Every structure is written in structure tokens, then in C-alpha cells.
Amino acid sequence: MASHGITRGPGTAARSEEARQKELQQITAYKDLMDLVNTKLAERQYTIEVLGLATKLLNENPEYYTIWNHRRRVLLALFSATPSEEAPAQSSEELVQGDLLLTFALLRKFPKCYWIWNHRNWVLREAESILGADAAHQLWLGELQLVNKMHQADSRNFHAWSYRRFVVAQLERLATSAHATTSGSLVESEFNYTTKMIKTNLSNFSAWHNRGKLIPRLLGEGNADSKTRRALLDAELALICEAINTDPFDQSIWFYHQYLISTLSPSCPPEDLIVSDLNNGERQKYYEHEMEYIKEILDDEADCKWIYEALLYLAEAYLEVEGGTKAFTTKDMQSWLDELKRLDPLRKGRWEDLGRRLDL
Amino acid sequence: MSLVSGPGRGMTAMPAEMQLYVDRHVRYIQSLDTRKDELEYWLTEHLRLNGLYWGLTALHLLGHPDALAREGVLAFVFSCLHEDGGFGAAPGHDAHMLYTVSGVQILATLDAFDELEERMKGGRQKIGQYIANLQDPDTGTFAGDEWGEQDTRFLYGALNALSLMGLLHLVDIEKAVQHIQSCANFDGAYGTSPGAESHSGQVFTCVAALTIAGRLDLVNQEKLGAWLSERQLKNGGLNGRPEKKEDVCYSWWVMSSMAMLNKLHWIDGEKLTKFILQCQDPELGGLADRPGDMVDVFHTVFGIAGLSLLKYPGLVEVDPVYCMPRAVTRRCLGK
Numbered sequence: 154m155a156s157h158g159i160t161r162g163p164g165t166a167a168r169s170e171e172a173r174q175k176e177l178q179q180i181t182a183y184k185d186l187m188d189l190v191n192t193k194l195a196e197r198q199y200t201i202e203v204l205g206l207a208t209k210l211l212n213e214n215p216e217y218y219t220i221w222n223h224r225r226r227v228l229l230a231l232f233s234a235t236p237s238e239e240a241p242a243q244s245s246e247e248l249v250q251g252d253l254l255l256t257f258a259l260l261r262k263f264p265k266c267y268w269i270w271n272h273r274n275w276v277l278r279e280a281e282s283i284l285g286a287d288a289a290h291q292l293w294l295g296e297l298q299l300v301n302k303m304h305q306a307d308s309r310n311f312h313a314w315s316y317r318r319f320v321v322a323q324l325e326r327l328a329t330s331a332h333a334t335t336s337g338s339l340v341e342s343e344f345n346y347t348t349k350m351i352k353t354n355l356s357n358f359s360a361w362h363n364r365g366k367l368i369p370r371l372l373g374e375g376n377a378d379s380k381t382r383r384a385l386l387d388a389e390l391a392l393i394c395e396a397i398n399t400d401p402f403d404q405s406i407w408f409y410h411q412y413l414i415s416t417l418s419p420s421c422p423p424e425d426l427i428v429s430d431l432n433n434g435e436r437q438k439y440y441e442h443e444m445e446y447i448k449e450i451l452d453d454e455a456d457c458k459w460i461y462e463a464l465l466y467l468a469e470a471y472l473e474v475e476g477g478t479k480a481f482t483t484k485d486m487q488s489w490l491d492e493l494k495r496l497d498p499l500r501k502g503r504w505e506d507l508g509r510r511l512d513l
Numbered sequence: 514m515s516l517v518s519g520p521g522r523g524m525t526a527m528p529a530e531m532q533l534y535v536d537r538h539v540r541y542i543q544s545l546d547t548r549k550d551e552l553e554y555w556l557t558e559h560l561r562l563n564g565l566y567w568g569l570t571a572l573h574l575l576g577h578p579d580a581l582a583r584e585g586v587l588a589f590v591f592s593c594l595h596e597d598g599g600f601g602a603a604p605g606h607d608a609h610m611l612y613t614v615s616g617v618q619i620l621a622t623l624d625a626f627d628e629l630e631e632r633m634k635g636g637r638q639k640i641g642q643y644i645a646n647l648q649d650p651d652t653g654t655f656a657g658d659e660w661g662e663q664d665t666r667f668l669y670g671a672l673n674a675l676s677l678m679g680l681l682h683l684v685d686i687e688k689a690v691q692h693i694q695s696c697a698n699f700d701g702a703y704g705t706s707p708g709a710e711s712h713s714g715q716v717f718t719c720v721a722a723l724t725i726a727g728r729l730d731l732v733n734q735e736k737l738g739a740w741l742s743e744r745q746l747k748n749g750g751l752n753g754r755p756e757k758k759e760d761v762c763y764s765w766w767v768m769s770s771m772a773m774l775n776k777l778h779w780i781d782g783e784k785l786t787k788f789i790l791q792c793q794d795p796e797l798g799g800l801a802d803r804p805g806d807m808v809d810v811f812h813t814v815f816g817i818a819g820l821s822l823l824k825y826p827g828l829v830e831v832d833p834v835y836c837m838p839r840a841v842t843r844r845c846l847g848k
Contacts, residue, residue, distance in 0.1 A: 157760070159807045161794060179552050187555075191605060216559050219607045222660065271662050309757070315709050358755040362710040365699050404743055405755045412699040425699070500742050502778035 186210055194223045199230035201243060208255055215259050218268045225275060228252070232283060245283045252276045253292075257299065264303060270312050274319065290327045296320040308350060309359050318363075340370045355396045358405035365412050369424060382428045389413055389427075390439075394446055401450055401457045411466060414443065418470055433474040440471040441480050458496040461489040469511065487513050531786070533825060534793055538813060539577045541798030542568040545810060561603040562593050566615035567814040569622060573838045574817050574829045583623055590619050591632050598639030599658075609658045610647060613640065614670035621677045621845050622837055641680035644671045653688025654706075664705045665696055669718035672725045673835060677845045686726050693719045694731055701736025713744060713753040717766040720773050721834045734774050741771050742779040749784030750803070760802045761792045761812045764819030769833035772822055782823045789816045789823075 168176070190210050193203045207224045210217065232245045243251075256273040263269060277296070281289035297320060303313040321339050328337025344367045350360035368389075372382055390413055396406045416427045417436050423429070431439075444467050447460055454460065468486050471478060490513050493504045507513075545568060548554045557564070565586060572580045593600045593616060599608025600616035617640060620626055629636040647656045647667065655667040668689055675681045695707040696719060702711030703719035716737065723729050744751040744767045750759025751767045764785060771777045791804040792812065799808030800816035814836075821831040830839040 156807045156809050157802050161801065161805055161807045173550070176552055177550060180550070180555055183552065183555055214556050214559075216556075218559055218609065219601070219605070222607050222658075225660065267662070271660070275660065309754070311705075311710055311712060311754075315705060318708050356756045359710050362698065362700075366708055403756065408700050408740075408755060415699065499745050499747075499781040499784065500779055501781070503739065503742050503776075506779070 183213060186213070190220065190223075194227075199227045199234075201231070203227055204231070211255070211259070215263050215266050215269050221268050221272050224252075224272070228276075228279070232279070245280075246288075249276055249280045249284070249292075260299075260303065261306075264307060264310055265312060267312070270316060274316070277323075286327055286331060290324065290331070293320055293323045293327065297324075304350070308354055308357050311359060314359050314363060336374065338370075338374055340367055340374055343367055344371055351392075351396075355400060356403045356405050358408065361405055361409040365409065368427060372427065379428070379430055386413070386416075386427045390443070394443075397447070398450060401454050401459060404459065407459045407463060410443075410463065414440075414467065414470060418473060420473070436474050437471060437478075437480075440467050443467055444471075444480060456496055458493055461492045461496070464489045465493070465507070465511070483513070486511065531790060533790060533817075533820065533827075534795055534798060535575050535577075535827070537794075537796070537798030538800075538817070539572060539575060539580050539798070541794075541808070542572055542810060542813065543580055559602045559606060562590070562600060562612045562615045562619075563602070564810050565589060566618050567810045569619060570837060571810070571814040571817050573622060573841075574814075574821050574831055576827065576829055583625075586619065587623065587625055587628060590616050590625075591629075594633065594636075598636070598641070598643030600640075607658065608643065610644065610655065610667045610670050611657065613644060614674045616640075617674035617677055618835070618837060622841050624841075624844070626678070637678050637680070641675055641678055641683050644675055645680075645683040647671065648684050648689070650685070650688075653685060653690070653692040655689075665693065665703065665715050665718045665722070666705070668692065669722040672722045676725050677835070677842070679845075681725075690723065690726050690728050690731070693722055697733070700740045701733040701738075702740045711740065711754065713741070713751070713763050713766040713770070716741065716770045720770045724773050724834050729773065732774065734776070738771065738774050738776040738779055741767050741774075741776070745780045745785065749781065749786075749788035751780075751785065758803075759788070761789055761800055761819070762802065762815040764789055765815035765822075765836065768819055768822045769836065772833035777822065786820065786823050786825060789819055792816060 186206070186209060190203070190206045193206065204224065204227050207220055207227065210220055211224070228248060231243065231248055253273065253276060256269050256276070259266070259269045260273070277289070277292055280292055297317070300313050300317040300320065303310055307313070321343055325337050325339055331337075344364065347360045347364040347367065350357050351364070368385070371377075372385065375381070377385070393406060393410045393413060396403075397410065400406065413427070415421060416425055417431060417439050419433075419436070444464060447463050447467075450457070451460055464481075465486060468481055468489075471480065490504060490508050490511070493507075494501060497504065545564065569581060569586065572578060590600075592604045593602065593606070593612060595601065595608045597608065598613075599610075600612040601608050602612050606612075620629055626637055633639065644655075647658070648654070648671065649656065649663065652663075654663050654665070655671045656663050657667045671684065672681070672686075672689065675683060693703065696703045696705070696709065696715070698704060698711045700711050702713075703715045704710050704712060705715050709715075720729070720732060720737075723731060743755070744753070744763060746752060746759050748759060750761070751763040752759050753763050753766065768777065768780075768785075771779060789800070792800045792802070792806070793816075794801065794808045797808070799810070800813045801808045802812050817828065818831045818836055821828040822833060831837070832839045832842040835842050
């Protein structure tokens with residue numbers, strides 16, 4: 154009912170009689186399976202056999218959320234069932250593995266289906282209470298591999314990114330409770346993961362986003378001193394400037410640049426600061442340095458609107474700390490705004506509002 | 514059902530590329546429940562109640578509110594209602610926030626809360642309680658159902674439905690607002706949960722929830738407006754995140770948020786109008802995600818609601834907070 158990217162065909166009216174008959178057969182088979190599963194579930198037949206039928210139905214339709222709910226009810230019953238002669242029990246471990254395999258196969262085919270991600274998450278949380286913390290730790294470690302695979306297929310899949318953050322939180326929690334003396338923090342390796350993802354594809358805003366989220370933790374947990382903080386800021390600015398130079402038309406890069414610049418401002422909330430003891434003289438130097446670097450790119454890319462936008466937000470930041478400047482004039486700002494209006498007519502209204510706000 | 518072609522009649526004078534095929538969209542929506550010989554009909558049963566809300570809302574915005582028989586619609590809605598006050602997608606499907614919100618929206622649109630009380634004594638209160646019980650008392654956000662998945666979509670859904678029923682006092686609004694703030698990112702936009710990447714769909718849920726809570730002052734309007742305006746691509750269409758493809762449904766998620774921030778003029782409305790109109794199936798009706806793709810009722814309603822925000826002539830005014838006719842929300846909210 155919400156189809157994406159499927160080319161419009163001639164419509165069902167144009168189906169051949171043969172195709173119509175085939176579709177009717179498929180419908181009958183699907184409805185029979187649906188009725189069978191629902192009947193057995195209504196009778197609370199929480200057995201391995203019904204679990205298998207649910208698997209079959211979910212393979213045909215992984216969006217059928219009620220069946221996922223029933224599947225969890227069946228699993229909960231089976232986890233606590235005592236084996237008998239007629240119904241030899243599967244161990245909880247086997248059941249967990251079975252559902253990890255099922256959801257893995259389904260995620261490969263339906264990587265954006267919320268219900269599959271949810272079910273996998275539930276199975277793993279249950280596994281911890283059944284199998285214990287050590288086994289759970291191993292299972293969660295394996296999930297990082299799953300995320301890597303999902304990201305190889307689609308490096309922007311936001312389900313996979315959210316899941317990764319959740320998995321990391323579980324691993325950190327388990328490591329901390331097992332070894333009370335060590336922190337178990339994965340913030341550094343996660344930061345490196347974003348570096349790897351960015352190097353593969355500069356335009357991966359999901360990776361830039363996550364990187365920005367990790368920076369305050371990275372600095373806070375390492376009790377970073379002023380020197381370390383400055384080094385990180387400089388390294389990040391160098392990295393993003395290199396990216397700008399590679400593809401100045403990519404908006405992901407500019408959003409990250411703007412984020413770094415926003416942390417320089419005296420009005421930046423303390424918890425978001427990268428360097429916490431900047432004075433206004435240093436701020437001006439940073440702003441000037443960025444402006445000079447960006448202006449150099451203009452020589453090759455005079456028609457890149459992002460450059461003019463960046464010059465204007467740098468100028469505005471500059472004026473916040475120093476009114477009288479020789480780095481640029483009001484006339485410069487006016488000309489950058491004119492370029493924005495010329496190059497980006499889609500957002501004309503925004504540039505007009507900006508001109509009014511900056512008094513240009 | 515009305516056989517008179519309502520608003521949209523005068524559109525024939527428009528150039529072909531600016532034409533909205535009102536009658537075909539009406540017929541397309543009416544046909545949706547007759548397609549039982551298509552496998553897709555059965556594979557999408559888990560969306561049935563959402564689909565009814567999408568179809569009904571599209572018809573109202575097109576000026577054909579009576580194109581689906583009221584009695585039939587209400588009978589189906591009530592058949593999805595569980596004893597505990599939650600709605601499932603269809604009879605036999607479990608209750609969930611997503612369908613409960615659609616159920617309430619349909620009842621509100623059809624002014625049918627009295628009929629609800631006739632069907633289930635204290636029904637409105639029960640639905641409100643079902644929703645309120647899904648709030649996480651620690652974080653203020655909401656789960657989708659008893660299984661506990663949390664997402665700002667559910668938080669918005671809760672505030673949407675509760676406000677339509679006049680029952681916002683059942684939940685902790687202050688806590689919910691704090692949770693939304695914890696989902697804000699450095700680009701001024703919002704994600705599904707704290708730490709998650711900004712996404713236009715989640716921006717809509719967060720900005721609309723803040724609007725219902727009367728706390729738009731917490732939004733970084735300059736930054737978010739800029740981020741939203743950058744969703745427009747050269748072809749006029751809008752995307753959901755940086756460096757992604759355009760899709761008609763973002764005409765709603767992005768534009769409704771911009772409307773709530775009074776920044777609709779930050780994108781090119783005419784180009785977007787043309788893009789949305791290109792996504793129509795000019796023969797069989799309905800709108801698709803992109804020109805030439807297969808249509809569905811989800812893209813149909815969000816495309817038409819987008820056109821309503823763009824003041825396309827003849828369309829009924831939509832409320833950007835609720836994706837329902839403004840006249841309906843005015844009646845429910847008493848303003």
C-alpha cells in the first residue's frame with residue numbers, strides 16, 4: 154500500500170486470464186495459510202509446529218505485525234516448556250538461533266521493515282535473561298557484523314544505524330557490569346567506524362551525524378585536556394575542509410562544517426563545546442582561517458552556492474564576537490547574498506529573509 | 514455518494530501539466546476495497562485502518578467527503594476496536610498506537626464520537642486510557658504497543674489522538690516535551706529517538722507534537738527551516754534527508770513542518786506543485802512516490818495534502834499539525 158520505486162505497469166485490468174488465475178491461486182494459498190495460523194494461535198497451540206507455520210507466513214509477509222506478536226507469545230511458552238515424549242523440546246538456545254537466522258534472512262530482503270528489526274531486538278534481550286550475560290555478550294558482538302553487512306548494502310539505512318547505537322549500548326552495559334573496574338566504552342572504536350564510513354563515501358551524512366554525536370562522549374570520557382580538545386577540533390576541521398575541497402556541492406559535508414563552526418560560538422551550550430576555553434581572539438582566527446580556505450575554493454567553483462552560504466554564516470559568527478573587522482566588509486556580505494539569490498532561486502524567500510535579518 | 518464533480522471542476526482551464534485529476538483520484542480511492550482479486554490487497558491487510566484514514570482524508574481534501582459510505586466506514590472502524598480501547602489494523606489484528614490514531618482520526622473526521630459511545634460505553638475514555646498507558650513514565654516518550662518499541666512517531670500519535678478527544682490531561686505533556694528536545698540534533702532537526710539521525714518524517718512528528726503542546730518556542734526555527742528548505746531538489750521534489758532521492762510523501766512531512774514554522778516561502782511552491790502533479794496516474798488515478806511509478810493511497814493522500822498546503826485551487830484547507838481538514842480539527846479543538 155506504500156510502494157516505492159516500482160515502475161507503473163499497465164494495471165491489473167490488463168492481466169491475461171492466465172495471470173489472473175495464477176494470482177487467484179496465490180491468494181487462496183496465502184489466505185489458507187493465514188487462516189490456519191490464526192486458528193491454531195486462537196486455540197493457543199504454542200508448539201514448534203505452529204512456530205514453523207508462523208515462519209512460513211512471515212516469509213511471505215514480514216509486515217504482518219500481529220504474527221510477530223504471536224510468534225513472541227509462542228516463543229515465551231516454548232522457552233519455559235518442559236520436554237515430553239510427544240513434543241520433544243528444542244533448547245532455548247536453538248530457538249534463539251532459529252529466530253536470529255530467520256530475521257537475518259528477512260532483513261537482507263526487507264532492510265527497512267521495522268517489525269523485523271524489533272523482533273530481532275526482542276529475541277536478543279530475551280536471550281540475555283535465558284542464557285546469561287556472557288552468552289548475550291557474544292550474541293551482541295555478532296550484531297556488529299550484521300550491521301556491517303547491512304551498511305555494505307545501504308550505508309544510509311537509518312534502522313541499521315539506530316540498531317548499531319543500541320547494540321553498542323548493550324555491549325558497554327554488559328562489559329561494565331562484568332568488569333566493574335574497566336569502563337568498557339566503545340566510543341573510540343565507534344568514532345573510528347564513522348571515519349571508515351566517511352572515507353568510503355564522503356556524502357554519508359548518517360556517518361557524519363553519528364560522529365558529531367560521539368565527539369562530546371569521546372572528550373568527556375577521556376577527560377580530555379585543553380590541548381587534546383584543540384587537537385581534535387583542528388583535526389576535524391582539516392578533515393571536513395579536505396572533504397569540501399573534494400566535493401563542494403555535497404550538502405552532508407556543509408552541515409558538518411556548520412556544526413563544527415557552531416561549537417566555536419560563545420553562545421554554544423557547554424555540553425556541546427569541543428574546546429571549552431576559547432577566547433574571542435582565537436575565535437576570530439578560526440573564522441578567518443575558514444573564510445580564507447573557503448574563498449580559495451571559489452577560484453574553481455564560483456557557482457557553488459554552499460560556499461556563499463558558509464561565508465555568510467562565518468561572517469555572522471565573526472560579528473557576534475567582534476564588531477569592527479577588516480576580514481570582510483558589509484559590501485562583501487551583500488555580494489555573497491546576491492550570489493545566493495542568483496545561484497539558488499528555489500530558496501529565494503529564505504535568502505530574502507536572511508538579508509533582512511543581517512540588515513543587508 | 515456524490516455524483517457531482519465538486520471543487521476541481523474549473524480546473525479544465527488549467528494547462529495540462531498543472532491539472533489535478535480529481536474525479537480519477539476519487540474513483541481510485543473508491544476502488545481500493547474492491548481489489549480482492551489482487552494478492553497485494555491481502556498482503557497489505559496490516560495497513561487497512563491506516564489506508565482508510567488516508568483514503569478518507571484524501572477524499573475530504575478533494576471536496577468529496579461522501580464518496581465512501583459513512584456507515585460502512587464506521588462499521589469497519591468499530592470492527593478494529595479492542596476491549597482495552599486500542600485499535601488493530603483490521604479485525605483479528607492486535608491493537609497498536611499506529612492504528613489507534615487512525616481510528617480516532619476517522620471518528621473525528623466523521624464526527625462520530627457519539628456513535629462510539631453507543632457502541633462502547635465510555636469508549637472515548639477507554640481509548641484515551643489505552644494511549645496514556647503507553648507513555649514511559651521515566652522518559653516521557655511512548656511505546657507503540659505492549660511489546661515496547663519506542664519512537665517519536667508514537668509520541669506524536671498519542672498527542673494527536675488525545676487532543677482530538679480533549680483528553681491531553683491523561684498524559685505527562687511536560688515529560689513528553691523534554692523527550693522531544695532530547696531528540697534534537699545539531700542540524701536543528703529531529704530523529705526517532707535520542708542520538709538518531711534527523712529525518713523529515715520525524716521532524717514532522719516532533720514539530721507537530723510541540724505545536725500541540727504549545728511549545729514551538731523550543732525549536733531552533735532558523736536552523737530547522739534551513740535544513741527543511743534544503744530538502745528541495747532541482748526537479749522541485751523534496752527528499753527526507755541530505756543526499757537522498759525525492760519522494761512525494763515528503764511533500765507532506767517537510768512542508769507541514771515548514772507551515773508550522775511559517776517558512777513555507779523558503780521553498781519554490783510552483784516547482785513542487787508541478788512535481789507532485791507529475792506523480793499522478795492520469796488514467797487510473799492516484800499518486801506515486803515519483804513520476805511513472807506505481808500509485809498507492811499513502812502517496813495519494815500526502816501528495817494531495819501537500820497540494821492543499823500549496824493552496825492548489827479548489828482543494829479543501831488541510832491542518833498541517835494533523836493532516837486532516839482544517840474545519841474538522843477546528844470543530845474538535847474548539848478553535
